[in-house]
Structures are given as C-alpha cells and as structure tokens.
Amino acid sequence: MSSGIAIRTHNLTRRFGTLVAVDRVNLTVPRAHIYGFLGPNGSGKSTTIRMLCGLLKPSAGEAEVLGLNIPREAEVLKRKIGYMTQRFSLYEDLSIIENLEFIAEVYSLSRTRRHERIAQQLELFDLKDRIKQRAGTLSGGQKQRLALAAATLHEPELLFLDEPTSAVDPQSRRDFWEFLFQLANHGTTILVSTHYMDEAERCHALAILDRGSMVADGTPKALEANIDAHVIEIERADLHAARQLLLQVPRVLSVTQLGVRLRVLVDHAVDDATGFIKDALRASQPGVDVQLVRASLEDVFVAATQLRNRERAA
Amino acid sequence: MNSLRRIFAILQKEIRQLSRDRLTFGMIIGIPMIQIALFGFAINTDVRHLRAAVADESNTELSRTLAADAQATQVIDVIAHVRTATELEALLRDGDIDVGLYIPPDYPRRLQQRDRSAAQLLVDGSDPIILSAARQLATLTQHYDSEPPQSLRAALFDIRNHFNPERRSAVNVVPALMGVILTMTMVLFTAVAIVRERERGNLELLINTPVKTVELMIGKIVPYIFIGLVQVTLIVLLGMLLFRVPIEGTVANVYLGSLALIAANLSLGLLISTLAQSQFQAMQMTFFFFLPSILLSGFMFPFAGMPKAAQYIAEVLPLTHFVRIIRGVMLRGADLVHMVPDLGALFAFTAVTLTLAVLRFHKRLD
Ligand SMILES: Nc1ncnc2c1ncn2[C@@H]1O[C@H](COP(=O)(O)OP(=O)(O)O)[C@@H](O)[C@H]1O
Ligand SMILES: [Mg+2]
Numbered sequence: 216m217s218s219g220i221a222i223r224t225h226n227l228t229r230r231f232g233t234l235v236a237v238d239r240v241n242l243t244v245p246r247a248h249i250y251g252f253l254g255p256n257g258s259g260k261s262t263t264i265r266m267l268c269g270l271l272k273p274s275a276g277e278a279e280v281l282g283l284n285i286p287r288e289a290e291v292l293k294r295k296i297g298y299m300t301q302r303f304s305l306y307e308d309l310s311i312i313e314n315l316e317f318i319a320e321v322y323s324l325s326r327t328r329r330h331e332r333i334a335q336q337l338e339l340f341d342l343k344d345r346i347k348q349r350a351g352t353l354s355g356g357q358k359q360r361l362a363l364a365a366a367t368l369h370e371p372e373l374l375f376l377d378e379p380t381s382a383v384d385p386q387s388r389r390d391f392w393e394f395l396f397q398l399a400n401h402g403t404t405i406l407v408s409t410h411y412m413d414e415a416e417r418c419h420a421l422a423i424l425d426r427g428s429m430v431a432d433g434t435p436k437a438l439e440a441n442i443d444a445h446v447i448e449i450e451r452a453d454l455h456a457a458r459q460l461l462l463q464v465p466r467v468l469s470v471t472q473l474g475v476r477l478r479v480l481v482d483h484a485v486d487d488a489t490g491f492i493k494d495a496l497r498a499s500q501p502g503v504d505v506q507l508v509r510a511s512l513e514d515v516f517v518a519a520t521q522l523r524n525r526e527r528a529a
Numbered sequence: 530m531n532s533l534r535r536i537f538a539i540l541q542k543e544i545r546q547l548s549r550d551r552l553t554f555g556m557i558i559g560i561p562m563i564q565i566a567l568f569g570f571a572i573n574t575d576v577r578h579l580r581a582a583v584a585d586e587s588n589t590e591l592s593r594t595l596a597a598d599a600q601a602t603q604v605i606d607v608i609a610h611v612r613t614a615t616e617l618e619a620l621l622r623d624g625d626i627d628v629g630l631y632i633p634p635d636y637p638r639r640l641q642q643r644d645r646s647a648a649q650l651l652v653d654g655s656d657p658i659i660l661s662a663a664r665q666l667a668t669l670t671q672h673y674d675s676e677p678p679q680s681l682r683a684a685l686f687d688i689r690n691h692f693n694p695e696r697r698s699a700v701n702v703v704p705a706l707m708g709v710i711l712t713m714t715m716v717l718f719t720a721v722a723i724v725r726e727r728e729r730g731n732l733e734l735l736i737n738t739p740v741k742t743v744e745l746m747i748g749k750i751v752p753y754i755f756i757g758l759v760q761v762t763l764i765v766l767l768g769m770l771l772f773r774v775p776i777e778g779t780v781a782n783v784y785l786g787s788l789a790l791i792a793a794n795l796s797l798g799l800l801i802s803t804l805a806q807s808q809f810q811a812m813q814m815t816f817f818f819f820l821p822s823i824l825l826s827g828f829m830f831p832f833a834g835m836p837k838a839a840q841y842i843a844e845v846l847p848l849t850h851f852v853r854i855i856r857g858v859m860l861r862g863a864d865l866v867h868m869v870p871d872l873g874a875l876f877a878f879t880a881v882t883l884t885l886a887v888l889r890f891h892k893r894l895d
Contacts, residue, residue, distance in 0.1 A: 268737055270894045286893075293739050304734035308549050309542065320538035321738045323531040365734075 221246045221373055221404040222267060226276035229262050236262040238427040239276065244406060244420075249399050251421030252408035253516060258424040260408035261301055264375050267406070268298055281373055294322070297371035299362050301378045301408075307351030311342055311361055314350055315368060322369040336364040339394070355382035359391065367398065374398065376407040380414065392417055412513045423519050430519035435512055442510040444468055444518040445488035449477040449496075452503040457496055464495050468521040478508075480518050535740050539748025543722070547752060553718065561710050561760050565767045568702055579627040581605035584617045587636035595648065599630055604666055614651075621651055628652055628663060700775070703768035704859040705828040708851040710764060711757055711790055712822050713815075718753050719798025720811040728807055736892040743887065750795050757791035758784065777862030785865055786854040789875040793847040796879045799886035822848040850874045 222244035229237040237259040244250045252260045265271040267280055269289025278285040283292045305314045315336065319329040337343040340360040345353075350361060359379060366374060376395075380388045392414070395405055399419075407418070415421050415435065422432040431438055449457060454477050461470045461479060468480040481488040489505045496503055510518075547553060583596050600607050605628050611617055617629035629651035633639065639647040652663040726732040735745065765783065768774035776783060797818065805811035823829060825839050826848035832840065843849040850871035857863035865872060 265894060269892075270733065270737060272893060272895055290739075290892075293737060296737075298734065298737045300730060300733050302730040302733075304730040306542065306546065306731060307729070308546050313542075313545065317538055317542050318738070321535055321735075321740055323534055323739070 219246050220244070221248075222250075222278070222280050222406065224267075224276060224278045227263065227266060227273055227278055228275040229259075229266055229271060230274045235427050237266065237273075240422075240424075240427075240429045242422060242429070242432075244404065246404050247399055247402045248419040249395055249405045249407060249417070251415045251418030252406065252424055253410065253412075253415040253421050253512075254408070254424030255410055257426070259427040260424055261377050263424070264298075264377050264406065264408060268296060268375060269293070294369070295371055296373045296375060297366035297369070298375045299366040299377060299379050301381075303350075303358050303362060305350050305358075305362060305365055308349060310347050310349055311337075311353075312346040314361065315365060318365045318368050324369060332368055332370075336368055340364045356384060356387035359383050359387065363391070363394070367403075371403070373404045374406070376405065378408050378410070380409070380411070388414070412511070412516070416512050423516055425520040425523060428523065430523050431515060438515045439510045439512060442515045442518055443483045443522055444480040444510070444514065445483065445485065446508050446510045446514050447479040447481060447488055447492050448506050448508050449479060449492065450475060450504040450506075452477070452496070452500045457500055457503065460499060461492070461495060466491075467495075468525075469517050471517070478514070480514060480521065482522075531739075532741065532744055536744045536748045536751075539740070539745060540751055543749060543752045547756075556714065557718075557756050557760065558763070560714055561763045561767070564706060564710055565703070565764060565771065568706055578603065579605045580625070581607050581628040581630060582609040582611055582617055582620050582626045583607050583630045583632070584611045584614055585632045586613070586634040587632045589637055591640070592632045592636050592648075595632065595636075596630060599666060602666065605630075614649075617651055628666070700772065700860060701856070702828075703764065703772060703774045704855040705826070705852045707761060707764045707768075707787065708790055708826070708848050708855060709823055709828055710760060711787065711851075712794055712848050713819055714760065715753060715757050715791055715794035716798045716801065716818065717812065717815045718756070719750060719795050720801035720805060720815055721808050722749055722753075723799070723802035724805050724808050724811045727802075733894065736894075742890050742892055746799055746887065746890070750799070753795055753798075754788070754791055757787065757795075761787045774859065776859050778858035778864060782858045782865045783855070786851065786858055786868075786872075789854075789872055789879075790847055790851040792879045793875050793882070796882040796886060797847075800882045800889070803886055803889040822846045825849065827852045844874070845878075847875055847878050 220243060222242055224240055224242040226239040226241060227237060228235065228239055240259075240263060242263075252263065254260050262271060266273050267278055267285060269286045269292060272286050280292055281295055283289075285292065306317070309317065312333070315333045316329070319333060324332060334343075337346060340363065342357065342361060342364065345357075350358065353361060359382065363376075363379065366376075380391055383391065388411075395407070399405055407414070409415055418435065420432070420434045421438070422429050423438075424430070433441070454472055454475070458470045458472065458477060461467050461477075466482040466485055468482060470480075471478045479492060481491060485491050489507050492505050493503070496505075581599075583599075585592050585596060596607065599605055607630075608626065609620065611620070614629075614631045617626075617631055620626045621629050631649040631651060633648065636647055639645055650663050650666060652660055723732075726735065761784065765774075765776065769776075798815075801811055801814045801818075805814055821842060825835065825843035826832075826846055827843070828848065832843065832849070835843065854865070854868050854871050854875075857868055858865065
C-alpha cells in the first residue's frame with residue numbers, strides 16, 4: 216500500500232482489567248511525518264505504541280499500520296518497523312558492535328549490507344570510537360544513540376520512538392531531533408512519544424493523550440489556533456492572592472505562575488476574557504495588567520485536559 | 530536459511546552472555562563439584578576406626594584369627610568383647626558401637642559349608658558410611674595357619690543390615706546425583722535465561738524483530754544442552770576418579786540417557802519462563818519442582834518403600850525415570866533398549882511441557 220497514510224486506527228482500545236489504558240483512539244498518521252504523542256505519564260502512550268507494533272492485543276477497535284491489519288498481520292509488519300523502547304532494551308552485557316551485529320543478523324541483512332550499515336550507523340551516531348565498550352557502561356546519551364542506531368539499522372519504513380529523550384541532556388536532544396528530521400526527509404514515518412512541550416512543537420502533527428483518551432490532535436499551529444480557551448497573562452499583581460481568587464472563579468480553566476506573570480486559561484464561551492478577568496480581580500487588585508496572548512502548545516494541552524475533567528465532573 | 534541465521538545469532542549471543550556471566554558460569558562447574566564433594570564426603574567408603582564389639586561364641590583358634598584380622602584392617606577398633614548376639618544388638622541399638630562381629634558356636638563347621646555364611650556383621654545401617662565400611666570388611670577371608678586360603682568360599686560374612694534395607698554407597702549415589710544436578714541446573718538456567726530478558730526489557734525489543742518463537746527457544750536451549758553434557762562428563766569423571774564409580778554399560782548410553790533428562794528439564798525450564806514474571810519467581814517455581822524430585826525420585830529414599838500416592842507423583846517426575854535409567858546403565862550394564870518405559874516417560878514429559886511452552890509463549894507482551 217503506497218497511500219499517504221502510514222497509521223490509521225479506529226476506536227483503538229486497550230483495557231487492563233478494569234483500567235482503560237487506551238480509550239477509543241482514532242489516529243491518522245501521514246507517511247514521512249514526525250507524529251508526536253504528547254501526554255503525561257500513564258496517559259497510554261506506550262500502550263498505544265505497543266498495540267501498533269502488535270506487541271499488545273487491542274481489547275477493541277481496529278488498527279492498520281503500513282496497510283497491514285494489526286495484530287493479524289503483525290509478523291509481516293515486524294520487518295518494516297523499528298521500535299525504540301522506553302527503557303533501554305539492548306543487551307547491557309554485550310558491546311556496541313556485538314549488539315549491532317546481533318540486530319543485523321536478526322533482520323537477516325546480507326553480509327556486505329551488514330558491514331556497510333553498521334559502519335554508517337557508528338559514524339552517524341558518533342559511536343565508532345568505542346565499539347568494544349559494553350552497552351551497560353554507556354552514558355544516557357550514548358545509550359540512546361545506540362538504541363536509535365539499532366532501531367534504524369534495517370532502514371525501517373516506520374519508526375516508533377517511546378520517550379526517546381527522557382534520559383538525555385539538552386544538546387543531545389537537539390542532535391537527536393536533527394537526525395529525526397533527516398530520516399523523515401528520506402521518507403521514514405516516525406511516531407514519537409514525549410512529555411516535553413518543546414519536542415511536541417517540533418512534530419509535523421501530534422495527538423494529545425490524557426488518561427487513555429485522545430483529547431486533541433493536529434499540527435502544532437492548528438492546535439494553538441483552535442484552542443478551546445482564551446489565554447490571558449496577568450502582571451503587576453499580588454500573584455499569590457490573585458491565583459487563589461481566580462481558582463475559585465467558574466470558567467477559569469487553569470492558573471499557572473510563570474515567573475512574575477500568571478497565565479490563565481478561560482473557557483472559550485466567555486466573550487470578553489480580559490474584561491472577565493479584570494472584573495474578577497477588580498475588588499481586591501484594581502491595578503493589574505491583563506493581556507490576551509497567543510496560545511502555546513502547553514496551553515492547548517492544559518485546556519484540553521481541563522475541559523475534559525469538567526465534562527467528566529458534570 | 531534466514532531462520533538458521535537467526536537461531537545462530539541468538540545462540541552466539543547467548544554463549545557470549547554466558548561467558549560473561551561469572552555467577553552462572555561458576556554454577557555450571559561449581560554445583561557438580563560441590564555436590565560430588567559433599568555427597569562424596571558423606572559416602573566415603575574408606576572409613577577407619579569404627580567402634581566395634583565382638584561376640585565370639587565359638588572361641589576357637591579360627592574365630593580368634595578372624596577377629597584379629599578384622600581388627601588388623603583398621604576399619605574397626607574392637608572396644609568390647611561380649612558373650613551373646615543379643616548383647617551385641619543391645620550395644621548397637623544404644624549407639625555404643627557401630628559394628629558388631631558375631632561368630633556363632635559352630636563357626637569352624639560353617640566354614641566348610643558353602644551355602645551358609647560363617648559369621649555375621651551387625652551393622653548400624655542407618656549410616657551409609659558404616660554400611661559401606663562393613664562391605665569392605667566382608668571381603669575378608671579366613672586365614673589358616675597351615676592350608677592355603679580356601680577360595681571356594683564366596684562370603685565369609687553375612688552382613689545383617691540393620692535399619693537400612695537398601696544398600697547405598699558412592700557407587701549407588703553418584704549416577705543418581707548426576708540426575709539431581711541436571712535437574713537443578715538445567716531447569717533453572719533456561720527459566721532464568723528467558724525471564725531475565727523479560728525483566729531487563731530485552732524481550733520487548735526481541736519480539737518486535739522477525740525472530741520466531743521457535744527460533745528463540747532453540748537458540749536459548751541449545752547452549753544449555755552442551756552445558757548439560759559438560760556437567761555429565763564432569764560428574765562421570767569425578768565419580769570415576771574419586772569413588773571408582775564404574776560404567777558397566779556403554780558411554781553412549783550414559784550420554785543418551787542424560788540427553789533425555791536434559792531435554793525434559795530444558796522444556797520444563799521454558800514452560801516456567803512463560804509463567805514466571807521475575808527471576809525470583811522462576812527460582813521459586815524451580816525449587817517447588819526440585820524438592821519432590823529429590824525426595825521422591827528414589828535418589829534419597831528407596832522407591833519401593835514409599836507410599837503409593839508418593840509413587841504415583843514420582844512417576845511424573847523426570848528424575849525418577851532417569852535414576853532408574855542411569856543406575857541400570859552405569860551399575861548393572863543395562864542397555865537403553867531395555868529401558869523403553871522410562872525413556873518413553875522422559876520423552877512424553879518433554880513433548881508435553883515443550884508443547885505447553887510454545888503455546889504459552891506469544892510474541893506479545895500480554
Ligand atoms: N501490562 C500492564 N498491566 C496493567 N496495567 C498496565 C500495563 N501496562 C500499562 N498499564 C497501565 O496503563 C496505563 C497507561 O500506561 P502507559 O501506556 O505505559 O502510559 P505512558 O506510556 O503514557 O506513560 C497506566 O495506568 C499503566 O499503569
Ligand atoms: Mg510510557
């Protein structure tokens with residue numbers, strides 16, 4: 216199947232006992248895109264990825280990955296995908312070169328191809344100076360590079376990366392993303408989960424997950440533009456008192472302190488959000504500076520999850 | 530072709546990891562050595578200075594020579610002389626002596642008769658050391674001052690084996706010990722080898738590659754078959770060198786019988802690996818299986834002496850069948866052809882556990 220869609224799911228659901236870890240998720244991931252899964256711990260990112268790889272059986276719903284029905288055709292899929300697990304899952308008691316050779320054998324790369332690919336990967340991921348070092352003794356960044364080198368050794372069409380940068384310093388994260396863009400430019404589809412907003416912003420498109428549900432999806436721009444809330448910033452106020460007060464106001468979705476400012480999300484249904492906030496603070500803090508600002512991805516995330524909470528409570 | 534390559538890749542990786550895992554490597558060699566040393570010490574046949582008493586009701590020149598010869602072996606120290614067999618038994622029961630030498634009144638006449646033993650050794654058979662020592666004594670022959678030794682007589686002594694009807698010695702224990710060691714190590718090693726990968730997260734990566742379940746299992750098992758055979762060789766050699774344990778049957782039969790047990794244990798290990806969530810659980814399950822194996826297989830206690838229910842359970846355990854096979858092959862010179870029921874039981878056990886393991890092992894996490 217060479218259509219433009221790499222992954223499509225319909226009401227994908229996974230239960231563990233009574234816990235619904237993934238709840239009716241509908242995904243559409245275009246090919247050659249970097250698609251993000253943004254969500255806090257326990258929101259179902261890993262579980263969704265595992266279902267898409269065929270490692271976990273969905274409790275309900277359908278998934279089609281690279282045109283294959285999952286989990287029925289999972290074995291065929293395995294040659295076409297690479298998977299970088301959340302936890303380092305190469306062999307810590309084997310050296311870098313031994314790990315890569317093992318992976319090459321398991322994917323049945325031809326002898327010449329194997330040498331070529333391993334040499335390329337060692338070069339690309341800056342591992343060639345330490346090929347004999349045991350994987351267990353590598354630093355977080357080195358481990359991550361080795362894991363990615365292994366996951367892409369057989370040049371998969373589709374790459375799953377489960378929180379790949381959680382144990383890595385900022386410089387390594389930047390380098391890592393550079394590499395992801397190179398891959399995507401060559402046509403690889405990448406699904407990457409993260410809980411970093413800056414990473415989510417770099418994705419072509421993303422889905423926001425919250426407690427198993429997909430609460431929003433789209434390009435970062437579209438998500439920011441279509442946020443279901445007004446974003447307000449408050450300055451020159453007794454921030455602590457203002458925050459306490461605003462938290463009591465209905466239709467205020469969230470209040471977050473950012474240095475000397477308060478960032479407030481107000482329900483979309485409110486027409487004049489700045490006026491609304493000023494009114495709320497008029498009695499106690501008349502001199503405050505209230506401004507409507509552009510939404511960030513984090514605002515989108517907070518608004519989506521807060522709105523869902525309210526719906527639930529209602 | 531690709532399948533073979535993947536199996537070989539797993540095999541090679543397994544051997545590499547094994548050679549770096551000092552603990553497991555130590556266990557492979559260490560367990561047989563320690564066990565042989567422990568059991569070997571306990572069953573050391575070369576015992577000296579057992580406390581003994583003599584009841585010489587014959588009181589003739591011949592009987593006094595016999596008592597002196599027994600003392601001269603240094604196996605026993607005669608610490609008392611009593612008058613009757615009853616007194617000897619009392620001393621034995623109270624634990625005052627280990628061996629009682631009873632020479633009946635008609636000793637000289639008995640010596641002439643071939644079908645009866647001339648004298649008796651009363652032995653505290655509850656202790657295998659003493660029992661084997663007594664056997665050594667029983668090889669004594671009557672010395673005559675004038676005539677040449679009588680070679681016609683098969684046994685001078687009749688060993689009255691008190692408290693332990695089944696005779697045991699290194700010869701009897703070492704072959705069965707091989708089975709015990711294989712049961713302990715083979716089950717544990719395979720179970721842990723796979724559970725460890727799950728625990729460390731390696732399995733999540735591995736099952737996401739084109740590796741097939743069967744390839745994974747073969748790649749994991751084959752190194753341990755070799756390890757099992759190394760252990761067999763080690764035990765047989767130590768048994769021969771230290772305790773002169775014979776191989777009456779053929780060496781090929783020893784290895785074939787051992788392979789059947791190794792196969793049964795490795796499949797069980799695989800099955801356990803599909804059930805256990807952690808290495809600790811795998812160890813618990815192995816132990817849960819190991820204990821009845823050791824107790825009921827006939828290794829510790831004579832099979833015939835066990836209650837019926839225990840015998841039925843024992844028939845399910847691979848070790849029971851192996852103990853029969855290996856004692857037959859090594860001690861009685863039996864051929865495997867004559868041990869089809871026991872071999873069949875081992876194959877059946879292997880087939881059932883292996884099938885269950887393959888069915889239970891999914892290339893999935895749930
Ligand atoms: N094998 C499992 N058994 C039971 N519960 C699980 C299992 N795997 C995940 N969960 C639960 O499912 C939820 C989602 O987990 P996960 O997909 O790992 O979230 P994330 O990757 O976003 O942190 C969590 O509440 C987690 O505890
Ligand atoms: Mg996760």
